[in-house]
Amino acid sequence: MSPRMKNLLSLGAGALLAASFAPLDAWPLAVLCPAVLIALWDGAAPREAAWRGFWFNIGTFSAGTYWLYISIHGFGEAPIWIAFLLMGGLIGIMAAYGGLLGYAVSRFLPPAGALRWMVAIPAAWTIIEWLRGWLLSGFAWLSLGYSQTGTVLGRAFAPLLGVYGLTALLLVAAGALVTLVRGSFRERSVAVLALAVPWLAALPLARIAWTHPVGAPVSVAIVQGDIPQDQKWLDSNRDTTLRLYRDLTMQVLGTPIIVWPEAAPPDLANNLTDYLLSLYRATRAHGSALVLGIVRAEGRSDGDDEYFNSVLSLGSRIGWYDKRHLVPFAEFFPVPGFVRTWLRLMSLPYSDFTRGGRHQAPLEAGGLALATTICYEDAYSSYELGELGAADALVNVTNDAWFGHSSARYQHFQIARMRAMETGRFLLRAANDGISGVIGPHGKVVALAPQYRPVALKAAIRAYRGLPPFARYGNWLIICLAGTTLVLTAAGRQLLRLPGRARGAPAAATRVHLGKLRSHT
Numbered sequence: 001m002s003p004r005m006k007n008l009l010s011l012g013a014g015a016l017l018a019a020s021f022a023p024l025d026a027w028p029l030a031v032l033c034p035a036v037l038i039a040l041w042d043g044a045a046p047r048e049a050a051w052r053g054f055w056f057n058i059g060t061f062s063a064g065t066y067w068l069y070i071s072i073h074g075f076g077e078a079p080i081w082i083a084f085l086l087m088g089g090l091i092g093i094m095a096a097y098g099g100l101l102g103y104a105v106s107r108f109l110p111p112a113g114a115l116r117w118m119v120a121i122p123a124a125w126t127i128i129e130w131l132r133g134w135l136l137s138g139f140a141w142l143s144l145g146y147s148q149t150g151t152v153l154g155r156a157f158a159p160l161l162g163v164y165g166l167t168a169l170l171l172v173a174a175g176a177l178v179t180l181v182r183g184s185f186r187e188r189s190v191a192v193l194a195l196a197v198p199w200l201a202a203l204p205l206a207r208i209a210w211t212h213p214v215g216a217p218v219s220v221a222i223v224q225g226d227i228p229q230d231q232k233w234l235d236s237n238r239d240t241t242l243r244l245y246r247d248l249t250m251q252v253l254g255t256p257i258i259v260w261p262e263a264a265p266p267d268l269a270n271n272l273t274d275y276l277l278s279l280y281r282a283t284r285a286h287g288s289a290l291v292l293g294i295v296r297a298e299g300r301s302d303g304d305d306e307y308f309n310s311v312l313s314l315g316s317r318i319g320w321y322d323k324r325h326l327v328p329f330a331e332f333f334p335v336p337g338f339v340r341t342w343l344r345l346m347s348l349p350y351s352d353f354t355r356g357g358r359h360q361a362p363l364e365a366g367g368l369a370l371a372t373t374i375c376y377e378d379a380y381s382s383y384e385l386g387e388l389g390a391a392d393a394l395v396n397v398t399n400d401a402w403f404g405h406s407s408a409r410y411q412h413f414q415i416a417r418m419r420a421m422e423t424g425r426f427l428l429r430a431a432n433d434g435i436s437g438v439i440g441p442h443g444k445v446v447a448l449a450p451q452y453r454p455v456a457l458k459a460a461i462r463a464y465r466g467l468p469p470f471a472r473y474g475n476w477l478i479i480c481l482a483g484t485t486l487v488l489t490a491a492g493r494q495l496l497r498l499p500g501r502a503r504g505a506p507a508a509a510t511r512v513h514l515g516k517l518r519s520h521t
Contacts, residue, residue, distance in 0.1 A: 003048055006040050010052040013037055014059025014098075020147040021064065022410035030147040035174040038121055042182070046106040053102025057095040064142045065091070067406035075229045075402055094132065094139065101128045108490050114187040117178045118194055120489040122171035123482040130164050130479055133380065137328050140379040141411065144170050149417040155442050156202035158421035159210045159468035162381050165478040169198050210468035211424030211441060214392070217460040218366055221252035223260050226433040226454045229401040233266050241266050242275060248456045249279065253286040255458060256366030259430040260292035262309070262374055262397040269296040269312065280314045289315030289365035293374060293397040293430070296320075298354075306354040311372050311397055313363040321363055322356025323374040325383065359386055368392040368463050370428075375399065379415050381422060382474040392463035394419060394427040401433045409435050409451075417443040424468045426461035 001009070013036040020029035037056050041049045068090065073083035104124055110116040133140035145166030148154030157166055172194050179191035225245050231237050245264055252258055265272055272294075283290045291313050297305045309323040309331060323331070331353040362369035371384045371391035375398045384394065396416055400409040413435040420427040421443040430436050434451030438459040447459035469477070 003051075006044075006048075007051055007055045010037055010040055011055040011059040014056035015063040017056075017060045018064035018142070020144075021142060021407075022149075022414040023407055025147070025150060027147040027151060030144050030170050031173045031177065034125070034144070034171055035177040038117055038174055038178050039182070041102060041105050041121075042112060042178075044102075044106055046103045049102035049106035050099040051102070053098035053100070053105075054095045055098075057098030058091060060142060061091045061094045064407075064411070067403040067408040070404040070406055071402045074404060090139065093136070097128050097132045101125060110489060112182075114175075114179045114183050114190055115489060116175075117183070118172055118175035118191065119485060122168050122175055123485040123489075125171050126164055126168045126482045127479060127486070129167055130475060133164075137325075138380065140381070141376075141415075143167055146411075146414050146418055149414050149421065149443050152202045152206050153198060154418075154421060156205035157198075158418060158443070159208075159424055159470055160205070161478050162422050162470040162475055163418050164381070164475055165470075168478060168482060173198070206442075209424075211464040211466035213462040214465050215367075215463050217462050218257060218368060219255045219458065219460050220257040220259065220366070220428055220438065221255040222428060222430045222436045222438070222449060222457045222459075223248045223252070223258060223264075224431065224434065224436045224449050224453070224455050224457065225261065225264060226452055227266075227401070229399075229432075232401075232432075238266050242272075244454060246275075246279065248454060249283070249290065252456045252458060253283065253288055255288055257368065257370075257428070258283065258288055258290050259395060259397065259428050260290070261430040261432045261436070262293035262399040263295050264293050264397075264432070267295075269294045269310070276312075276314070283314060289313065291315075291363060291365050291370065291395060291397075293399075307352075308356065309353050309374055310356075311363065311374060311395075313365050313370075315365045317364050319361075319363045321360055321372040321374075323353070323377060324356045324358060324360070325377045325380060326353055326355055327376065362387050362391045363395075370395045371425075372396075376412065376415075378419050379412075381419070384419075384423070385471055385474050388423055388425075388471050389467060391425065392465070393425050393461055394423065395430075396427060397430045399432040400435070401431075405452075413437070417445070422468065422470050424466065424471070425464045428461070 013033045017029055017033040019026045037052065040052050044052065068087050069083055072078050072086055073080055101124060105121055109120040109124065129143055132138065133143065143163050145163035148166050153169065154166060157169060176191035176194040179187050183191060223245060225241065225248065227241055242265055245260060249258055269276065279290055291311060294310055294312050296308050296310050298308070299305055311321040313319040362371045369390055369392045371387050371394050373383065373396045377383055378396045398412065400412055403409060416427055416429050417439050420439040420441060424441045426441060427439040429439065434449065436449040436457060437445055438447040438461060440446045441464055447457055449455050449457040
């Protein structure tokens with residue numbers, strides 16, 4: 001194939017990879033599509049390999065995050081050109097990670113063989129995926145490991161190695177497929193083992209209980225208001241929304257823990273003192289604790305206000321959690337002052353929320369300690385680990401109505417399932433219009449609310465204690481392992497003086513020249 005055709009194939013394989021995630025859940029594509037790219041990297045010069053990695057990620061993030069347009073233009077009311085500019089910027093940054101990976105694969109890794117396909121490339125890919133999850137604020141969406149939330153491989157290895165460990169296992173399998181096609185007989189034997197062993201090991205590993213239940217089951221209720229995003233903040237709908245959430249809550253009074261979604265009341269907490277006090281008295285009188293997402297303001301000494309996207313717990317103790325990881329260009333604007341002035345003149349969002357403290361204690365509600373995240377904070381796998389030792393369960397409040405009836409909500413719910421699997425704890429998830437539900441310690445969906453309907457969902461959870469290996473070591477275990485592997489393979493190439501293949505010379509051509517040399521000898 002011509003270089004252009006190989007780039008098109010990379011683009012197509014990357015786009016197809018998006019189908020491995022929710023809602024399609026075609027998880028084998030998380031092995032097959034990377035295998036195509038690994039094969040296309042063979043024999044490519046650094047520049048060519050970079051372009052193939054770039055186009056692969058263009059395909060994945062264009063197909064997998066198209067819903068950004070709905071949020072930015074549809075509900076954010078930004079002009080179409082701004083929507084495409086922001087989308088293109090994000091997708092371009094994600095594609096640059098693929099380009100960097102492709103360049104490094106061609107420039108520094110062994111030129112061919114099982115060591116390249118099954119060891120070096122999986123290690124490098126895992127590190128790049130981890131980097132894009134936190135560098136420059138990070139975007140951890142569509143990490144390969146999330147495709148395994150419904151498989152025994154995910155249940156077995158998520159508590160051990162986390163989502164990036166699952167990514168590494170999938171990439172080893174992808175490299176094994178390439179080895180089966182292009183490797184020697186001995187290498188193919190190793191590839192068969194690499195494909196089979198993780199799945200065989202997963203069967204007993206999935207039965208290990210890394211955490212244990214404590215105490216009796218606790219009833220919970222999740223209130224889903226289903227307020228259309230384009231009507232949520234209209235002054236004319238304020239009282240109607242407040243009344244709806246109050247009425248749904250009255251239906252489940254007596255439930256020890258009641259959870260509302262992100263920013264459920266359409267006003268600052270500072271303006272809702274009487275409303276919140278009335279709710280607090282009603283819930284406390286019936287033995288309930290209310291955990292609700294709400295926006296609040298705090299005055300500063302210079303006269304300006306700071307705004308926080310928060311969760312308020314109204315139980316035996318009143319507690320606050322403030323969102324720590326803010327969304328760029330939605331909750332804060334990393335732009336110069338003149339751009340902020342232009343946004344204000346264009347009637348576009350321009351104000352910043354204030355970031356919450358890095359370490360915040362779990363919220364207390366219904367006798368449980370809840371490690372809390374807001375919106376896409378749960379996409380960062382190590383965020384809650386510092387508080388996990390004191391937490392009995394997890395809670396995530398969100399508002400995925402920003403993305404319409406798209407795949408975003410399903411991808412986000414899949415991410416929440418991974419967090420429950422990694423930590424071995426129940427997770428309560430309250431969303432404005434879905435997906436709201438209760439997820440068990442092994443990622444199983446215990447209860448699910450119907451989407452796009454006002455409802456109060458009831459279920460039961462238990463407190464879990466103990467820390468799985470991932471909760472103890474976080475991502476550092478798999479990243480250090482991948483980094484050490486890369487250093488050893490790169491150093492081994494230099495020590496053994498493995499020659500870098502001539503630019504663009506395919507492996508087949510090298511074998512032909514060696515064959516001619518042997519025949520002459």
